[in-house]
Amino acid sequence: MEDSSITKMKGVVTDIQRFSLHDGTGIRTIVFLKGCPLRCKWCHNPETNRPCREMAYYRDKCIGCGACVQACPHGAILSDGTLQNDLCITCGKCADACCTKARTIIGEERSVEEIIQEVLRDQIFYEISGGGLTISGGEPTAQPRFARALLERAKTFGISTAIETCGFCAWRDFEPIVRSSDVILYDIKHMDPAKHKAATGVSNELVLENIRRIGRMGKKLILRIPLIPGVNHDDDNLKATAFLAKEVLAAEIHILPFHQLGQGKWYALGREYKFEEQTAPDELCIAHAKLILEQASELPVNIGGYGA
Ligand code: SF4
Ligand code: SF4
The missing domain is CATH 3.30.70.20 (Alpha-Beta Plaits)
Known part of the structure:
Protein backbone atom coordinates (compact mmCIF):
# COMPACT_ATOMS: atom_id res chain seq x y z
CA MET A 1 0.00 0.00 0.00
CA GLU A 2 1.91 3.08 -1.16
CA ASP A 3 -0.41 5.01 -3.45
CA SER A 4 -1.72 8.44 -2.48
CA SER A 5 -5.22 7.13 -1.73
CA ILE A 6 -3.57 5.21 1.09
CA THR A 7 -1.20 7.85 2.41
CA LYS A 8 -3.96 10.48 2.36
CA MET A 9 -6.45 8.18 4.08
CA LYS A 10 -7.71 9.73 7.31
CA GLY A 11 -8.66 8.22 10.62
CA VAL A 12 -9.80 9.58 13.97
CA VAL A 13 -6.98 9.62 16.51
CA THR A 14 -7.26 10.51 20.21
CA ASP A 15 -3.56 10.80 20.96
CA ILE A 16 -0.03 10.02 19.81
CA GLN A 17 2.44 9.26 22.60
CA ARG A 18 6.13 9.25 21.85
CA PHE A 19 8.81 7.56 23.98
CA SER A 20 6.45 5.04 25.55
CA LEU A 21 7.97 1.98 27.26
CA HIS A 22 4.69 0.26 28.07
CA ASP A 23 3.00 -1.09 24.98
CA GLY A 24 5.55 -3.34 23.36
CA THR A 25 9.31 -3.78 23.53
CA GLY A 26 11.77 -0.88 23.55
CA ILE A 27 10.96 2.77 22.93
CA ARG A 28 7.70 3.11 21.04
CA THR A 29 5.29 5.59 19.56
CA ILE A 30 1.72 4.72 20.49
CA VAL A 31 -1.08 5.84 18.20
CA PHE A 32 -4.45 5.72 19.94
CA LEU A 33 -7.34 5.28 17.51
CA LYS A 34 -10.89 6.24 18.44
CA GLY A 35 -13.71 3.71 18.55
CA CYS A 36 -14.25 0.37 20.29
CA PRO A 37 -16.94 -2.31 19.90
CA LEU A 38 -16.71 -3.26 23.59
CA ARG A 39 -18.05 -1.31 26.54
CA CYS A 40 -15.97 -2.60 29.45
CA LYS A 41 -17.34 -1.15 32.66
CA TRP A 42 -13.81 -0.57 33.98
CA CYS A 43 -12.43 1.06 30.82
CA HIS A 44 -9.68 3.54 31.70
CA ASN A 45 -9.73 5.12 28.23
CA PRO A 46 -13.47 5.84 27.84
CA GLU A 47 -12.67 8.81 25.61
CA THR A 48 -11.73 6.27 22.94
CA ASN A 49 -15.03 4.33 23.05
CA ARG A 50 -17.02 6.28 20.51
CA PRO A 51 -15.76 6.52 16.93
CA CYS A 52 -16.45 10.22 16.43
CA ARG A 53 -15.05 13.46 17.86
CA GLY A 107 -10.48 13.03 18.53
CA GLU A 108 -8.72 14.53 15.57
CA GLU A 109 -8.68 13.48 11.94
CA ARG A 110 -5.13 12.65 10.84
CA SER A 111 -3.83 11.15 7.62
CA VAL A 112 -1.67 8.05 7.38
CA GLU A 113 1.23 10.11 6.08
CA GLU A 114 0.99 12.74 8.84
CA ILE A 115 1.15 10.03 11.47
CA ILE A 116 3.92 8.09 9.79
CA GLN A 117 6.03 11.24 9.51
CA GLU A 118 5.58 11.75 13.25
CA VAL A 119 6.46 8.12 13.94
CA LEU A 120 9.58 8.38 11.78
CA ARG A 121 10.99 11.16 13.96
CA ASP A 122 12.03 8.53 16.52
CA GLN A 123 13.24 5.85 14.14
CA ILE A 124 16.75 5.98 15.56
CA PHE A 125 15.41 5.23 19.05
CA TYR A 126 13.42 2.26 17.75
CA GLU A 127 16.56 0.86 16.17
CA ILE A 128 18.64 1.29 19.32
CA SER A 129 16.01 -0.07 21.72
CA GLY A 130 14.15 -2.66 19.64
CA GLY A 131 11.03 -0.48 19.70
CA GLY A 132 8.65 0.75 17.03
CA LEU A 133 5.04 1.68 16.39
CA THR A 134 2.13 0.38 18.47
CA ILE A 135 -1.47 1.00 17.45
CA SER A 136 -3.79 1.08 20.42
CA GLY A 137 -7.14 2.60 21.26
CA GLY A 138 -9.96 2.20 21.78
CA GLU A 139 -9.63 -0.70 19.48
CA PRO A 140 -7.37 -0.48 16.41
CA THR A 141 -9.62 -2.81 14.43
CA ALA A 142 -12.57 -0.43 14.87
CA GLN A 143 -10.94 1.54 12.01
CA PRO A 144 -9.70 -1.50 10.11
CA ARG A 145 -8.67 0.10 6.79
CA PHE A 146 -6.87 2.93 8.54
CA ALA A 147 -5.09 0.66 11.01
CA ARG A 148 -3.99 -1.61 8.19
CA ALA A 149 -2.75 1.33 6.12
CA LEU A 150 -0.73 2.69 9.05
CA LEU A 151 0.88 -0.66 9.75
CA GLU A 152 1.68 -1.40 6.12
CA ARG A 153 3.11 2.09 5.61
CA ALA A 154 5.28 1.72 8.73
CA LYS A 155 6.57 -1.57 7.35
CA THR A 156 7.75 0.13 4.14
CA PHE A 157 10.16 2.11 6.37
CA GLY A 158 11.30 -0.99 8.22
CA ILE A 159 9.56 -0.02 11.46
CA SER A 160 8.61 -2.78 13.86
CA THR A 161 4.86 -2.85 14.52
CA ALA A 162 2.52 -3.97 17.27
CA ILE A 163 -1.20 -3.72 18.01
CA GLU A 164 -3.12 -3.81 21.25
CA THR A 165 -6.46 -5.46 20.57
CA CYS A 166 -9.55 -6.91 22.19
CA GLY A 167 -9.84 -9.27 19.22
CA PHE A 168 -13.47 -8.47 18.49
CA CYS A 169 -13.29 -8.00 14.73
CA ALA A 170 -14.45 -9.83 11.60
CA TRP A 171 -11.54 -11.98 10.45
CA ARG A 172 -11.58 -10.59 6.89
CA ASP A 173 -10.67 -7.18 8.39
CA PHE A 174 -8.49 -8.50 11.18
CA GLU A 175 -6.27 -10.83 9.15
CA PRO A 176 -4.44 -8.12 7.12
CA ILE A 177 -3.90 -6.10 10.31
CA VAL A 178 -2.42 -9.12 12.05
CA ARG A 179 -0.23 -9.87 9.04
CA SER A 180 1.28 -6.39 9.21
CA SER A 181 1.94 -6.57 12.95
CA ASP A 182 5.08 -8.09 14.41
CA VAL A 183 3.58 -8.41 17.88
CA ILE A 184 -0.04 -8.81 18.94
CA LEU A 185 -0.93 -7.71 22.48
CA TYR A 186 -4.24 -9.52 22.88
CA ASP A 187 -6.63 -8.88 25.77
CA ILE A 188 -8.67 -11.73 27.20
CA LYS A 189 -11.18 -10.24 29.61
CA HIS A 190 -13.02 -13.43 30.54
CA MET A 191 -13.15 -17.02 29.30
CA ASP A 192 -16.86 -17.50 29.98
CA PRO A 193 -19.09 -16.14 27.16
CA ALA A 194 -21.92 -14.99 29.44
CA LYS A 195 -19.58 -13.32 31.93
CA HIS A 196 -17.64 -11.72 29.09
CA LYS A 197 -20.88 -10.31 27.74
CA ALA A 198 -21.97 -9.05 31.14
CA ALA A 199 -18.65 -7.25 31.63
CA THR A 200 -18.01 -5.92 28.12
CA GLY A 201 -21.35 -5.91 26.28
CA VAL A 202 -20.32 -8.63 23.80
CA SER A 203 -19.76 -12.37 23.95
CA ASN A 204 -16.27 -13.81 23.55
CA GLU A 205 -16.76 -16.42 20.79
CA LEU A 206 -15.26 -14.20 18.08
CA VAL A 207 -12.45 -13.12 20.42
CA LEU A 208 -11.51 -16.75 21.09
CA GLU A 209 -11.84 -17.80 17.45
CA ASN A 210 -9.53 -14.99 16.40
CA ILE A 211 -6.82 -15.63 18.96
CA ARG A 212 -6.72 -19.27 17.86
CA ARG A 213 -6.38 -18.16 14.23
CA ILE A 214 -3.50 -15.88 15.19
CA GLY A 215 -1.89 -18.69 17.14
CA ARG A 216 -1.88 -20.81 13.99
CA MET A 217 -0.18 -17.98 12.06
CA GLY A 218 2.86 -18.17 14.31
CA LYS A 219 2.79 -14.47 15.20
CA LYS A 220 4.36 -13.27 18.44
CA LEU A 221 1.38 -13.15 20.76
CA ILE A 222 1.24 -11.64 24.24
CA LEU A 223 -1.92 -12.58 26.09
CA ARG A 224 -3.05 -9.90 28.54
CA ILE A 225 -5.56 -10.04 31.38
CA PRO A 226 -7.02 -6.93 33.00
CA LEU A 227 -7.15 -8.34 36.54
CA ILE A 228 -10.34 -7.20 38.25
CA PRO A 229 -11.42 -8.61 41.63
CA GLY A 230 -14.91 -10.06 41.49
CA VAL A 231 -14.95 -10.02 37.69
CA ASN A 232 -12.24 -12.35 36.41
CA HIS A 233 -9.78 -13.06 39.23
CA ASP A 234 -11.11 -16.49 40.23
CA ASP A 235 -8.91 -19.56 39.84
CA ASP A 236 -11.17 -21.26 37.26
CA ASN A 237 -11.05 -18.30 34.94
CA LEU A 238 -7.33 -17.79 35.41
CA LYS A 239 -6.61 -21.45 34.69
CA ALA A 240 -8.81 -21.41 31.58
CA THR A 241 -6.98 -18.27 30.40
CA ALA A 242 -3.61 -19.89 31.04
CA PHE A 243 -4.60 -23.00 29.08
CA LEU A 244 -5.65 -20.78 26.19
CA ALA A 245 -2.30 -18.98 26.31
CA LYS A 246 -0.51 -22.31 26.12
CA GLU A 247 -2.74 -23.56 23.30
CA VAL A 248 -2.13 -20.49 21.11
CA LEU A 249 1.61 -20.58 21.82
CA ALA A 250 1.66 -17.17 23.45
CA ALA A 251 5.14 -15.92 24.26
CA GLU A 252 4.11 -14.40 27.58
CA ILE A 253 1.13 -13.50 29.74
CA HIS A 254 0.77 -10.00 31.13
CA ILE A 255 -1.41 -9.18 34.12
CA LEU A 256 -2.77 -5.64 34.01
CA PRO A 257 -4.15 -4.87 37.48
CA PHE A 258 -7.32 -2.76 37.49
CA HIS A 259 -6.93 0.85 38.66
CA GLN A 260 -9.20 3.84 39.04
CA LEU A 261 -7.10 6.35 37.09
CA GLY A 262 -9.63 6.65 34.26
CA GLN A 263 -12.51 7.61 36.52
CA GLY A 264 -12.32 11.38 35.93
CA LYS A 265 -12.60 10.89 32.18
CA TRP A 266 -16.01 9.22 32.53
CA TYR A 267 -17.33 12.27 34.36
CA ALA A 268 -15.68 14.69 31.91
CA LEU A 269 -17.51 12.93 29.09
CA GLY A 270 -20.80 13.18 30.98
CA ARG A 271 -21.12 9.40 31.31
CA GLU A 272 -22.15 7.25 34.21
CA TYR A 273 -19.24 5.32 35.77
CA LYS A 274 -20.48 2.10 37.38
CA PHE A 275 -17.14 0.99 38.83
CA GLU A 276 -16.75 3.68 41.49
CA GLU A 277 -16.84 1.11 44.29
CA GLN A 278 -14.60 -1.40 42.52
CA THR A 279 -11.42 -2.14 44.45
CA ALA A 280 -8.05 -2.61 42.80
CA PRO A 281 -6.43 -6.05 43.28
CA ASP A 282 -4.08 -6.06 46.27
CA GLU A 283 -0.58 -7.54 46.20
CA LEU A 284 -1.81 -10.92 47.43
CA CYS A 285 -4.46 -11.14 44.72
CA ILE A 286 -1.93 -10.23 42.03
CA ALA A 287 0.70 -12.65 43.34
CA HIS A 288 -1.89 -15.44 43.52
CA ALA A 289 -3.04 -14.76 39.94
CA LYS A 290 0.57 -14.80 38.76
CA LEU A 291 1.19 -18.15 40.42
CA ILE A 292 -1.94 -19.75 38.96
CA LEU A 293 -1.14 -18.45 35.47
CA GLU A 294 2.49 -19.55 35.64
CA GLN A 295 1.65 -23.03 36.88
CA ALA A 296 -1.16 -23.66 34.40
CA SER A 297 0.50 -22.14 31.33
CA GLU A 298 4.19 -22.79 32.02
CA LEU A 299 4.80 -19.41 30.42
CA PRO A 300 6.51 -16.27 31.75
CA VAL A 301 3.98 -14.05 33.51
CA ASN A 302 4.65 -10.35 33.84
CA ILE A 303 2.77 -7.90 36.08
CA GLY A 304 1.90 -4.55 34.54
CA GLY A 305 3.06 -5.27 31.00
CA TYR A 306 6.21 -4.03 29.29
CA GLY A 307 8.15 -1.34 31.11
CA ALA A 308 6.50 -2.07 34.46
S1 SF4 B 1 -20.09 23.54 22.48
FE1 SF4 B 1 -18.04 23.94 21.68
S2 SF4 B 1 -17.66 22.32 20.23
FE2 SF4 B 1 -19.88 22.36 20.62
S3 SF4 B 1 -20.72 23.64 19.01
FE3 SF4 B 1 -20.31 24.98 20.77
S4 SF4 B 1 -18.24 25.78 20.42
FE4 SF4 B 1 -18.51 24.04 19.05
S1 SF4 C 1 -15.98 28.87 31.75
FE1 SF4 C 1 -14.65 27.15 32.29
S2 SF4 C 1 -14.75 25.79 30.54
FE2 SF4 C 1 -15.53 27.80 29.87
S3 SF4 C 1 -13.74 28.83 29.00
FE3 SF4 C 1 -13.88 29.43 31.14
S4 SF4 C 1 -12.56 27.97 32.21
FE4 SF4 C 1 -12.97 27.10 30.20
Whole structure:
Protein backbone atom coordinates (compact mmCIF):
# COMPACT_ATOMS: atom_id res chain seq x y z
CA MET A 1 0.00 0.00 0.00
CA GLU A 2 1.91 3.08 -1.16
CA ASP A 3 -0.41 5.01 -3.45
CA SER A 4 -1.72 8.44 -2.48
CA SER A 5 -5.22 7.13 -1.73
CA ILE A 6 -3.57 5.21 1.09
CA THR A 7 -1.20 7.85 2.41
CA LYS A 8 -3.96 10.48 2.36
CA MET A 9 -6.45 8.18 4.08
CA LYS A 10 -7.71 9.73 7.31
CA GLY A 11 -8.66 8.22 10.62
CA VAL A 12 -9.80 9.58 13.97
CA VAL A 13 -6.98 9.62 16.51
CA THR A 14 -7.26 10.51 20.21
CA ASP A 15 -3.56 10.80 20.96
CA ILE A 16 -0.03 10.02 19.81
CA GLN A 17 2.44 9.26 22.60
CA ARG A 18 6.13 9.25 21.85
CA PHE A 19 8.81 7.56 23.98
CA SER A 20 6.45 5.04 25.55
CA LEU A 21 7.97 1.98 27.26
CA HIS A 22 4.69 0.26 28.07
CA ASP A 23 3.00 -1.09 24.98
CA GLY A 24 5.55 -3.34 23.36
CA THR A 25 9.31 -3.78 23.53
CA GLY A 26 11.77 -0.88 23.55
CA ILE A 27 10.96 2.77 22.93
CA ARG A 28 7.70 3.11 21.04
CA THR A 29 5.29 5.59 19.56
CA ILE A 30 1.72 4.72 20.49
CA VAL A 31 -1.08 5.84 18.20
CA PHE A 32 -4.45 5.72 19.94
CA LEU A 33 -7.34 5.28 17.51
CA LYS A 34 -10.89 6.24 18.44
CA GLY A 35 -13.71 3.71 18.55
CA CYS A 36 -14.25 0.37 20.29
CA PRO A 37 -16.94 -2.31 19.90
CA LEU A 38 -16.71 -3.26 23.59
CA ARG A 39 -18.05 -1.31 26.54
CA CYS A 40 -15.97 -2.60 29.45
CA LYS A 41 -17.34 -1.15 32.66
CA TRP A 42 -13.81 -0.57 33.98
CA CYS A 43 -12.43 1.06 30.82
CA HIS A 44 -9.68 3.54 31.70
CA ASN A 45 -9.73 5.12 28.23
CA PRO A 46 -13.47 5.84 27.84
CA GLU A 47 -12.67 8.81 25.61
CA THR A 48 -11.73 6.27 22.94
CA ASN A 49 -15.03 4.33 23.05
CA ARG A 50 -17.02 6.28 20.51
CA PRO A 51 -15.76 6.52 16.93
CA CYS A 52 -16.45 10.22 16.43
CA ARG A 53 -15.05 13.46 17.86
CA GLU A 54 -16.58 14.51 21.16
CA MET A 55 -16.18 17.10 23.88
CA ALA A 56 -14.85 16.53 27.38
CA TYR A 57 -15.44 19.01 30.18
CA TYR A 58 -13.20 18.86 33.26
CA ARG A 59 -15.26 20.76 35.80
CA ASP A 60 -12.40 20.92 38.32
CA LYS A 61 -10.30 22.91 35.85
CA CYS A 62 -13.07 25.40 35.06
CA ILE A 63 -12.65 28.92 36.49
CA GLY A 64 -16.11 30.02 35.39
CA CYS A 65 -14.89 32.78 33.06
CA GLY A 66 -17.69 32.11 30.54
CA ALA A 67 -15.39 32.37 27.52
CA CYS A 68 -16.67 29.06 26.17
CA VAL A 69 -20.30 30.18 26.45
CA GLN A 70 -19.47 33.32 24.46
CA ALA A 71 -17.41 31.42 21.90
CA CYS A 72 -20.04 28.84 21.02
CA PRO A 73 -21.85 29.88 17.83
CA HIS A 74 -24.66 27.40 18.51
CA GLY A 75 -25.59 28.31 22.05
CA ALA A 76 -24.75 24.77 23.11
CA ILE A 77 -23.23 25.67 26.50
CA LEU A 78 -25.50 26.93 29.26
CA SER A 79 -24.21 29.55 31.70
CA ASP A 80 -23.74 26.88 34.39
CA GLY A 81 -21.39 24.98 32.05
CA THR A 82 -23.86 22.29 30.99
CA LEU A 83 -23.37 21.11 27.42
CA GLN A 84 -26.47 20.55 25.30
CA ASN A 85 -25.22 17.66 23.22
CA ASP A 86 -27.95 17.95 20.61
CA LEU A 87 -26.75 21.46 19.72
CA CYS A 88 -23.01 20.75 19.75
CA ILE A 89 -21.32 20.06 16.42
CA THR A 90 -17.87 19.57 18.04
CA CYS A 91 -16.42 22.50 16.13
CA GLY A 92 -13.93 23.08 18.98
CA LYS A 93 -14.40 26.86 19.26
CA CYS A 94 -15.17 26.59 22.97
CA ALA A 95 -12.02 24.52 23.54
CA ASP A 96 -9.94 27.12 21.65
CA ALA A 97 -11.38 29.84 23.90
CA CYS A 98 -10.78 27.94 27.14
CA CYS A 99 -7.48 29.03 28.71
CA THR A 100 -7.49 26.27 31.37
CA LYS A 101 -8.22 23.40 28.96
CA ALA A 102 -11.31 22.54 30.98
CA ARG A 103 -12.99 22.00 27.62
CA THR A 104 -11.19 19.72 25.21
CA ILE A 105 -12.21 18.12 21.96
CA ILE A 106 -11.34 14.43 21.93
CA GLY A 107 -10.48 13.03 18.53
CA GLU A 108 -8.72 14.53 15.57
CA GLU A 109 -8.68 13.48 11.94
CA ARG A 110 -5.13 12.65 10.84
CA SER A 111 -3.83 11.15 7.62
CA VAL A 112 -1.67 8.05 7.38
CA GLU A 113 1.23 10.11 6.08
CA GLU A 114 0.99 12.74 8.84
CA ILE A 115 1.15 10.03 11.47
CA ILE A 116 3.92 8.09 9.79
CA GLN A 117 6.03 11.24 9.51
CA GLU A 118 5.58 11.75 13.25
CA VAL A 119 6.46 8.12 13.94
CA LEU A 120 9.58 8.38 11.78
CA ARG A 121 10.99 11.16 13.96
CA ASP A 122 12.03 8.53 16.52
CA GLN A 123 13.24 5.85 14.14
CA ILE A 124 16.75 5.98 15.56
CA PHE A 125 15.41 5.23 19.05
CA TYR A 126 13.42 2.26 17.75
CA GLU A 127 16.56 0.86 16.17
CA ILE A 128 18.64 1.29 19.32
CA SER A 129 16.01 -0.07 21.72
CA GLY A 130 14.15 -2.66 19.64
CA GLY A 131 11.03 -0.48 19.70
CA GLY A 132 8.65 0.75 17.03
CA LEU A 133 5.04 1.68 16.39
CA THR A 134 2.13 0.38 18.47
CA ILE A 135 -1.47 1.00 17.45
CA SER A 136 -3.79 1.08 20.42
CA GLY A 137 -7.14 2.60 21.26
CA GLY A 138 -9.96 2.20 21.78
CA GLU A 139 -9.63 -0.70 19.48
CA PRO A 140 -7.37 -0.48 16.41
CA THR A 141 -9.62 -2.81 14.43
CA ALA A 142 -12.57 -0.43 14.87
CA GLN A 143 -10.94 1.54 12.01
CA PRO A 144 -9.70 -1.50 10.11
CA ARG A 145 -8.67 0.10 6.79
CA PHE A 146 -6.87 2.93 8.54
CA ALA A 147 -5.09 0.66 11.01
CA ARG A 148 -3.99 -1.61 8.19
CA ALA A 149 -2.75 1.33 6.12
CA LEU A 150 -0.73 2.69 9.05
CA LEU A 151 0.88 -0.66 9.75
CA GLU A 152 1.68 -1.40 6.12
CA ARG A 153 3.11 2.09 5.61
CA ALA A 154 5.28 1.72 8.73
CA LYS A 155 6.57 -1.57 7.35
CA THR A 156 7.75 0.13 4.14
CA PHE A 157 10.16 2.11 6.37
CA GLY A 158 11.30 -0.99 8.22
CA ILE A 159 9.56 -0.02 11.46
CA SER A 160 8.61 -2.78 13.86
CA THR A 161 4.86 -2.85 14.52
CA ALA A 162 2.52 -3.97 17.27
CA ILE A 163 -1.20 -3.72 18.01
CA GLU A 164 -3.12 -3.81 21.25
CA THR A 165 -6.46 -5.46 20.57
CA CYS A 166 -9.55 -6.91 22.19
CA GLY A 167 -9.84 -9.27 19.22
CA PHE A 168 -13.47 -8.47 18.49
CA CYS A 169 -13.29 -8.00 14.73
CA ALA A 170 -14.45 -9.83 11.60
CA TRP A 171 -11.54 -11.98 10.45
CA ARG A 172 -11.58 -10.59 6.89
CA ASP A 173 -10.67 -7.18 8.39
CA PHE A 174 -8.49 -8.50 11.18
CA GLU A 175 -6.27 -10.83 9.15
CA PRO A 176 -4.44 -8.12 7.12
CA ILE A 177 -3.90 -6.10 10.31
CA VAL A 178 -2.42 -9.12 12.05
CA ARG A 179 -0.23 -9.87 9.04
CA SER A 180 1.28 -6.39 9.21
CA SER A 181 1.94 -6.57 12.95
CA ASP A 182 5.08 -8.09 14.41
CA VAL A 183 3.58 -8.41 17.88
CA ILE A 184 -0.04 -8.81 18.94
CA LEU A 185 -0.93 -7.71 22.48
CA TYR A 186 -4.24 -9.52 22.88
CA ASP A 187 -6.63 -8.88 25.77
CA ILE A 188 -8.67 -11.73 27.20
CA LYS A 189 -11.18 -10.24 29.61
CA HIS A 190 -13.02 -13.43 30.54
CA MET A 191 -13.15 -17.02 29.30
CA ASP A 192 -16.86 -17.50 29.98
CA PRO A 193 -19.09 -16.14 27.16
CA ALA A 194 -21.92 -14.99 29.44
CA LYS A 195 -19.58 -13.32 31.93
CA HIS A 196 -17.64 -11.72 29.09
CA LYS A 197 -20.88 -10.31 27.74
CA ALA A 198 -21.97 -9.05 31.14
CA ALA A 199 -18.65 -7.25 31.63
CA THR A 200 -18.01 -5.92 28.12
CA GLY A 201 -21.35 -5.91 26.28
CA VAL A 202 -20.32 -8.63 23.80
CA SER A 203 -19.76 -12.37 23.95
CA ASN A 204 -16.27 -13.81 23.55
CA GLU A 205 -16.76 -16.42 20.79
CA LEU A 206 -15.26 -14.20 18.08
CA VAL A 207 -12.45 -13.12 20.42
CA LEU A 208 -11.51 -16.75 21.09
CA GLU A 209 -11.84 -17.80 17.45
CA ASN A 210 -9.53 -14.99 16.40
CA ILE A 211 -6.82 -15.63 18.96
CA ARG A 212 -6.72 -19.27 17.86
CA ARG A 213 -6.38 -18.16 14.23
CA ILE A 214 -3.50 -15.88 15.19
CA GLY A 215 -1.89 -18.69 17.14
CA ARG A 216 -1.88 -20.81 13.99
CA MET A 217 -0.18 -17.98 12.06
CA GLY A 218 2.86 -18.17 14.31
CA LYS A 219 2.79 -14.47 15.20
CA LYS A 220 4.36 -13.27 18.44
CA LEU A 221 1.38 -13.15 20.76
CA ILE A 222 1.24 -11.64 24.24
CA LEU A 223 -1.92 -12.58 26.09
CA ARG A 224 -3.05 -9.90 28.54
CA ILE A 225 -5.56 -10.04 31.38
CA PRO A 226 -7.02 -6.93 33.00
CA LEU A 227 -7.15 -8.34 36.54
CA ILE A 228 -10.34 -7.20 38.25
CA PRO A 229 -11.42 -8.61 41.63
CA GLY A 230 -14.91 -10.06 41.49
CA VAL A 231 -14.95 -10.02 37.69
CA ASN A 232 -12.24 -12.35 36.41
CA HIS A 233 -9.78 -13.06 39.23
CA ASP A 234 -11.11 -16.49 40.23
CA ASP A 235 -8.91 -19.56 39.84
CA ASP A 236 -11.17 -21.26 37.26
CA ASN A 237 -11.05 -18.30 34.94
CA LEU A 238 -7.33 -17.79 35.41
CA LYS A 239 -6.61 -21.45 34.69
CA ALA A 240 -8.81 -21.41 31.58
CA THR A 241 -6.98 -18.27 30.40
CA ALA A 242 -3.61 -19.89 31.04
CA PHE A 243 -4.60 -23.00 29.08
CA LEU A 244 -5.65 -20.78 26.19
CA ALA A 245 -2.30 -18.98 26.31
CA LYS A 246 -0.51 -22.31 26.12
CA GLU A 247 -2.74 -23.56 23.30
CA VAL A 248 -2.13 -20.49 21.11
CA LEU A 249 1.61 -20.58 21.82
CA ALA A 250 1.66 -17.17 23.45
CA ALA A 251 5.14 -15.92 24.26
CA GLU A 252 4.11 -14.40 27.58
CA ILE A 253 1.13 -13.50 29.74
CA HIS A 254 0.77 -10.00 31.13
CA ILE A 255 -1.41 -9.18 34.12
CA LEU A 256 -2.77 -5.64 34.01
CA PRO A 257 -4.15 -4.87 37.48
CA PHE A 258 -7.32 -2.76 37.49
CA HIS A 259 -6.93 0.85 38.66
CA GLN A 260 -9.20 3.84 39.04
CA LEU A 261 -7.10 6.35 37.09
CA GLY A 262 -9.63 6.65 34.26
CA GLN A 263 -12.51 7.61 36.52
CA GLY A 264 -12.32 11.38 35.93
CA LYS A 265 -12.60 10.89 32.18
CA TRP A 266 -16.01 9.22 32.53
CA TYR A 267 -17.33 12.27 34.36
CA ALA A 268 -15.68 14.69 31.91
CA LEU A 269 -17.51 12.93 29.09
CA GLY A 270 -20.80 13.18 30.98
CA ARG A 271 -21.12 9.40 31.31
CA GLU A 272 -22.15 7.25 34.21
CA TYR A 273 -19.24 5.32 35.77
CA LYS A 274 -20.48 2.10 37.38
CA PHE A 275 -17.14 0.99 38.83
CA GLU A 276 -16.75 3.68 41.49
CA GLU A 277 -16.84 1.11 44.29
CA GLN A 278 -14.60 -1.40 42.52
CA THR A 279 -11.42 -2.14 44.45
CA ALA A 280 -8.05 -2.61 42.80
CA PRO A 281 -6.43 -6.05 43.28
CA ASP A 282 -4.08 -6.06 46.27
CA GLU A 283 -0.58 -7.54 46.20
CA LEU A 284 -1.81 -10.92 47.43
CA CYS A 285 -4.46 -11.14 44.72
CA ILE A 286 -1.93 -10.23 42.03
CA ALA A 287 0.70 -12.65 43.34
CA HIS A 288 -1.89 -15.44 43.52
CA ALA A 289 -3.04 -14.76 39.94
CA LYS A 290 0.57 -14.80 38.76
CA LEU A 291 1.19 -18.15 40.42
CA ILE A 292 -1.94 -19.75 38.96
CA LEU A 293 -1.14 -18.45 35.47
CA GLU A 294 2.49 -19.55 35.64
CA GLN A 295 1.65 -23.03 36.88
CA ALA A 296 -1.16 -23.66 34.40
CA SER A 297 0.50 -22.14 31.33
CA GLU A 298 4.19 -22.79 32.02
CA LEU A 299 4.80 -19.41 30.42
CA PRO A 300 6.51 -16.27 31.75
CA VAL A 301 3.98 -14.05 33.51
CA ASN A 302 4.65 -10.35 33.84
CA ILE A 303 2.77 -7.90 36.08
CA GLY A 304 1.90 -4.55 34.54
CA GLY A 305 3.06 -5.27 31.00
CA TYR A 306 6.21 -4.03 29.29
CA GLY A 307 8.15 -1.34 31.11
CA ALA A 308 6.50 -2.07 34.46
S1 SF4 B 1 -17.66 22.32 20.23
FE1 SF4 B 1 -18.51 24.04 19.05
S2 SF4 B 1 -20.72 23.64 19.01
FE2 SF4 B 1 -19.88 22.36 20.62
S3 SF4 B 1 -20.09 23.54 22.48
FE3 SF4 B 1 -18.04 23.94 21.68
S4 SF4 B 1 -18.24 25.78 20.42
FE4 SF4 B 1 -20.31 24.98 20.77
S1 SF4 C 1 -13.74 28.83 29.00
FE1 SF4 C 1 -12.97 27.10 30.20
S2 SF4 C 1 -12.56 27.97 32.21
FE2 SF4 C 1 -13.88 29.43 31.14
S3 SF4 C 1 -15.98 28.87 31.75
FE3 SF4 C 1 -15.53 27.80 29.87
S4 SF4 C 1 -14.75 25.79 30.54
FE4 SF4 C 1 -14.65 27.15 32.29
